[in-house]
Amino acid sequence: MTRLACMTPVLRAGTTSFNDNYHVTWGHDHALLLNQDREIQLTLDQKSGAGFESKMRYGSGLFHIRMKIPDKNSTGVLTSFYLASRSSHHDEIDLEFLGNNGPPYKLHTNLYINGQGGREQQILLWFDPTKDFHSYKILWNEHQIVFFVDNVPIRVYRNNIRKKVGFPSQPMHIFASIWHAEGWASDGRKTDWHQAPFHAHYQDFHVDGCVVQDHNIRECYSPKFWWNAEKYRKLNPDQEREYRNVRKMHLVYDYCSSKSSSRYPECHK
Numbered sequence: 001m002t003r004l005a006c007m008t009p010v011l012r013a014g015t016t017s018f019n020d021n022y023h024v025t026w027g028h029d030h031a032l033l034l035n036q037d038r039e040i041q042l043t044l045d046q047k048s049g050a051g052f053e054s055k056m057r058y059g060s061g062l063f064h065i066r067m068k069i070p071d072k073n074s075t076g077v078l079t080s081f082y083l084a085s086r087s088s089h090h091d092e093i094d095l096e097f098l099g100n101n102g103p104p105y106k107l108h109t110n111l112y113i114n115g116q117g118g119r120e121q122q123i124l125l126w127f128d129p130t131k132d133f134h135s136y137k138i139l140w141n142e143h144q145i146v147f148f149v150d151n152v153p154i155r156v157y158r159n160n161i162r163k164k165v166g167f168p169s170q171p172m173h174i175f176a177s178i179w180h181a182e183g184w185a186s187d188g189r190k191t192d193w194h195q196a197p198f199h200a201h202y203q204d205f206h207v208d209g210c211v212v213q214d215h216n217i218r219e220c221y222s223p224k225f226w227w228n229a230e231k232y233r234k235l236n237p238d239q240e241r242e243y244r245n246v247r248k249m250h251l252v253y254d255y256c257s258s259k260s261s262s263r264y265p266e267c268h269k
Helices: 237-249 259-263
Strands: 022-026 031-034 039-044 050-054 058-068 077-084 092-098 106-112 121-124 134-140 144-149 152-158 173-180 198-203 208-211 251-254
Touching (some): 039 050, 058 077, 058 173, 077 134, 077 198, 106 144, 106 152, 121 152, 152 237
Antiparallel strands (some): 022 050, 039 198, 050 173, 058 198, 058 208, 106 121, 134 144, 144 152
16 A cells, blocks of 8 residues: 555654643553653553553644554554543543454444444454554544545544534543453453463654634634645545545454444435
């Protein structure tokens, strides 16, 4: 696949410390800052996993992280990067990496809207995400949500509220974590704890997002934010080709092809 350059923000993350925008929220003794606080290692063992979140909430943006997920036989280990609100009927935009005993590795995406999830898709990554850092992004603006892997769009969710299709509208924090998800994340296979500890690494902590102080995100749709510009309202022709190729060659599960698809109006345009 060719890399897409048009969605790449100005690369300021190399000078951004983890503590500038994030803090560890659980598993403090399983989180280790590295490289002058420009990288964090999260560890999972039988005692605990670990997680961190952003200090601020956001209402739109292009949210970016570089990750290297655990190697060895990591069956049952889930490594994540996602956005989520805190409410009884929350919104959430998920990127989750399912551990495995070697490639290919599944990348699981999901959306919760007003408390309703189940909008799951899975792709098989075309590279080994345990060998090196790769770029993962979530574009969220008034018009669409796009998931990117190394600037390649792998999933698009359009805002079709006028057609009674739900769309995230709550301020969200950015989260990341490593935790034990044996069962649904391992196809019933058991985790081999002899392989522990499992390490996930994160880099690039600059945030391109609209900070929200209250519960209203309308101001975050302003054209003054570059990710709301017209060219980010839909995929360009090159991105469309990349996206079609991903769906053809790498998509292994789509909720719109499942028995429960009737619950989701976006599956029946």
